[in-house]
Amino acid sequence: MPAxxxxxxxxxxxxxxxxxxxxxxxxxxxxxxxxxxxxxxAFLSPWLIGCGVFFAYPLxxxxxxxxxKYDGFRPPAFNGLDNWTYLFTGxxxxxxxxxxTLWLVxxxxxxxxxxxxxxxxxxxxxxxxxxxxxxxxxxxxxxxxVAATLAFVFLLNPGTGPVNTLLEGAxxxxxxxFTDAGWSKPALTVLALWGIGDLMVIFMAALLDVPKExxxxxxxxxxxxxxxxxxxxxxxxxxxxxxxxxxxVVQVMQYYTxxxxxxxxxxxxxxGSGQQFEPGYPGKSTLTLPQIVYNAGFQRFxxxxxxxxxxxxxxxxxxxxxLLMRRGGGLLGAGE
Amino acid sequence: xxxxxxxxxxxTALVTTCVLATACTGPSGSAAADDxxxxxxxxxxxxxxxxxxxxxxxxNIARFQAAHPNIKVKVTGNMxxxxxxxxxxxxxxxxxxxxxxxxxxxxxxxxxSGAFTDLGPFxxxxxxxxxxxxxxxxxxxxxFDGNQCTLPLLHDAYGLVxxxxxxxxxxxxxxxxxWSRFVEVARQLTKPSGDSYERVGIMPxxxxxETTPMRLAAQWSPTYFxxxxxxxxxxDPAFARMLSAQKDLVDKLGGYGRLERFRATFxxxxxxxxxxxxxxxxxxxxxEWRPGMAQxxxxxxxxxxxxxxxPDDQAADYGKGYLSGTxxxxxxxxxxxxxxxxLVKYMTTDTDAxxxxxxxxxxxxxxxxxxDSPKLQVTPEFKTFLDIARHPRSSTTPAQADxxxxxxxxxxxxxxxxxxxxxxxxAGLARTDRQIDADIAKAK
Numbered sequence: 001m002p003a004x005x006x007x008x009x010x011x012x013x014x015x016x017x018x019x020x021x022x023x024x025x026x027x028x029x030x031x032x033x034x035x036x037x038x039x040x041x042a043f044l045s046p047w048l049i050g051c052g053v054f055f056a057y058p059l060x061x062x063x064x065x066x067x068x069k070y071d072g073f074r075p076p077a078f079n080g081l082d083n084w085t086y087l088f089t090g091x092x093x094x095x096x097x098x099x100x101t102l103w104l105v106x107x108x109x110x111x112x113x114x115x116x117x118x119x120x121x122x123x124x125x126x127x128x129x130x131x132x133x134x135x136x137x138x139x140x141x142x143x144x145x146v147a148a149t150l151a152f153v154f155l156l157n158p159g160t161g162p163v164n165t166l167l168e169g170a171x172x173x174x175x176x177x178f179t180d181a182g183w184s185k186p187a188l189t190v191l192a193l194w195g196i197g198d199l200m201v202i203f204m205a206a207l208l209d210v211p212k213e214x215x216x217x218x219x220x221x222x223x224x225x226x227x228x229x230x231x232x233x234x235x236x237x238x239x240x241x242x243x244x245x246x247x248x249v250v251q252v253m254q255y256y257t258x259x260x261x262x263x264x265x266x267x268x269x270x271x272g273s274g275q276q277f278e279p280g281y282p283g284k285s286t287l288t289l290p291q292i293v294y295n296a297g298f299q300r301f302x303x304x305x306x307x308x309x310x311x312x313x314x315x316x317x318x319x320x321x322x323l324l325m326r327r328g329g330g331l332l333g334a335g336e
Numbered sequence: 337x338x339x340x341x342x343x344x345x346x347x348t349a350l351v352t353t354c355v356l357a358t359a360c361t362g363p364s365g366s367a368a369a370d371d372x373x374x375x376x377x378x379x380x381x382x383x384x385x386x387x388x389x390x391x392x393x394x395x396n397i398a399r400f401q402a403a404h405p406n407i408k409v410k411v412t413g414n415m416x417x418x419x420x421x422x423x424x425x426x427x428x429x430x431x432x433x434x435x436x437x438x439x440x441x442x443x444x445x446x447x448x449s450g451a452f453t454d455l456g457p458f459x460x461x462x463x464x465x466x467x468x469x470x471x472x473x474x475x476x477x478x479x480f481d482g483n484q485c486t487l488p489l490l491h492d493a494y495g496l497v498x499x500x501x502x503x504x505x506x507x508x509x510x511x512x513x514x515w516s517r518f519v520e521v522a523r524q525l526t527k528p529s530g531d532s533y534e535r536v537g538i539m540p541x542x543x544x545x546e547t548t549p550m551r552l553a554a555q556w557s558p559t560y561f562x563x564x565x566x567x568x569x570x571x572d573p574a575f576a577r578m579l580s581a582q583k584d585l586v587d588k589l590g591g592y593g594r595l596e597r598f599r600a601t602f603x604x605x606x607x608x609x610x611x612x613x614x615x616x617x618x619x620x621x622x623x624e625w626r627p628g629m630a631q632x633x634x635x636x637x638x639x640x641x642x643x644x645x646x647p648d649d650q651a652a653d654y655g656k657g658y659l660s661g662t663x664x665x666x667x668x669x670x671x672x673x674x675x676x677x678x679l680v681k682y683m684t685t686d687t688d689a690x691x692x693x694x695x696x697x698x699x700x701x702x703x704x705x706x707x708d709s710p711k712l713q714v715t716p717e718f719k720t721f722l723d724i725a726r727h728p729r730s731s732t733t734p735a736q737a738d739x740x741x742x743x744x745x746x747x748x749x750x751x752x753x754x755x756x757x758x759x760x761x762x763a764g765l766a767r768t769d770r771q772i773d774a775d776i777a778k779a780k
Binding site: 071072073074082086090092157158159160176179266267268278281283298299300301302305 | 744
């Protein structure tokens with residue numbers, strides 16, 4: 001997500017400003033500069049308009065609404081820091097959602113990156129059946145999230161699901177999965193790993209792009225498999241790893257459908273009419289920040305607090321991305 | 337300057353017309369100025385989705401259109417509250433003029449936010465005294481803070497649906513009337529099977545479909561708020577007693593973990609796989625629709641119905657229960673409010689319309705006249721729910737500015753109690769009160 005400042009074209013007026021400070025330019029030169037600036041603005045205008053309408057305006061509106069009492073029916077009324085105070089000290093869903101989102105960011109992004117890389121390595125190395133395996137690992141990614149989540153909840157049903165039947169048959173403990181607050185996030189992680197197809201394709205492309213000569217040179221120098229991976233593969237694919245981590249963080253920050261559907265189905269309220277439902281079953285363990293944006297704005301009629309949550313999410317995404325880019329600088333450098 | 341004079345005359349005429357028109361509408365409070373006799377098309381959104389229910393609402397609308405040839409109604413079904421709220425906010429020609437919602441708990445939000453218009457002036461204009469048409473409890477849940485922004489369209493009464501064959505097999509001759517007897521009967525009907533069950537007497541946990549804390553609490557006749565509007569869960573001992581009684585029942589039937597593992601094997605509430613239909617539970621806290629649904633699912637056992645048990649010290653009140661139901665409102669932004677009122681008035685107050693709709697979808701009628709109508713089809717199972725609906729001590733949850741958020745907060749605490757995570761219920765209820773007060777203050 002670009003920073004607001006990224007929307008501002010910084011170079012357009014600069015050429016006219018420098019000569020103006022020294023000597024007053026001739027009228028013809030001024031007209032030329034003005035025409036040049038207008039031409040630049042005209043070429044930039046589609047982007048400027050798009051950025052303004054779809055990024056800057058919504059962002060500024062979100063900031064504005066976060067300081068208002070607004071239910072969507074009556075005009076917004078300025079209420080100072082009420083929404084922010086309520087968010088941090090009164091809204092009972094905020095801190096559980098924050099904890100869960102951070103847990104998922106750390107665990108899901110790490111697991112998906114490692115698993116995606118591992119599957120990519122496996123498929124690029126095996127000689128027979130690679131096509132079949134590639135298809136098998138990619139197919140789940142194409143499944144609609146709601147259908148995939150429903151299938152997982154039924155597969156992991158502690159009473160009737162085949163997974164627990166197998167575990168019990170093998171004499172292993174059978175967890176409650178989506179009905180147990182301690183197991184629901186690991187179950188969501190398993191679901192995220194099942195849909196690893198996108199990362200697998202990206203890593204496969206990166207791995208196939210590593211120059212063979214470097215492996216040959218390393219082998220001649222006596223490097224073993226781990227050393228070849230550490231000193232040849234990893235530096236070459238470092239930008240892709242960084243890309244996978246940054247996009248993974250942004251995706252998990254927006255994690256909404258899977259935890260909501262899993263929570264609702266496991267709670268047994270999928271078809272209930274007239275029943276109110278706050279997300280997060282069991283025990284708020286599947287609650288994520290995007291879910292409470294919806295909860296505050298559309299279920300509690302509190303746009304102001306919803307906007308405050310959205311801004312927290314925005315700041316968190318920016319901070320994580322900035323941190324990763326800064327740390328990733330070394331990673332990127334390793335590939336150069 | 338003739339042109340200027342003409343403009344001045346036109347402006348004067350317009351202003352005069354406006355002033356006179358305003359004067360003629362009187363101080364009713366209704367801003368509606370549309371002609372109910374003009375040809376108009378209304379958008380009506382509702383939540384019913386089952387084929388039989390959709391057919392019933394369409395028949396109801398057809399009868400209305402036959403009686404009001406100038407009003408055409410465009411019906412859109414299967415609408416959830418979230419979709420309705422979005423459409424009401426967006427407004428415009430395609431937004432609904434009349435809306436029905438299953439979520440009784442949302443009435444406070446609908447009224448408080450001004451999403452629905454106050455029907456009080458329309459009732460007055462039509463000479464309808466709501467207190468003489470609708471049962472008191474139903475009026476309670478369709479208004480907030482003096483704003484009658486919705487009216488009831490049929491309603492639900494909650495009672496006990498039970499498997500008579502299972503009762504006979506266990507030597508139980510009648511449904512339990514008091515809580516202590518209920519616990520005893522539930523234990524007698526429970527058949528353990530290893531670490532699980534073949535059947536439970538009742539699934540007492542609060543995720544057990546209709547077994548919500550509010551429905552159970554109604555048997556203790558609780559007062560949710562003090563007269564000055566503050567949460568009263570800690571103040572009224574009814575809540576702590578209900579929570580303790582439910583936790584005791586959970587423990588006596590095998591404990592939370594074991595029951596929840598068994599609950600995970602249950603099918604969907606609205607399908608033939610409902611555990612009551614399949615014999616996995618012998619008693620079910622449910623609405624008046626369950627006996628009909630069970631019969632449609634082809635159950636082979638005999639079904640009985642009864643009011644929910646009451647605490648032992650309130651045995652005289654046996655027969656009461658929790659009431660809620662579908663509500664109907666008019667969009668505040670609708671420009672066809674007088675025509676919309678004709679539809680709302682017909683659906684909610686016309687005795688034949690209410691009875692026909694109640695017969696079609698097996699709900700409890702929502703007007704006093706319809707409850708006593710000879711045209712109402714009453715089976716012995718259904719009569720139990722009609723009696724609960726008429727019981728003077730039957731109650732509902734009050735409308736609040738935050739809708740049903742306060743109920744969700746209470747429910748959240750009840751989940752913690754039944755799991756055994758709460759050692760001090762009184763302190764927990766006091767914390768819950770503070771949260772409810774904070775949420776309501778935020779919503780107001």
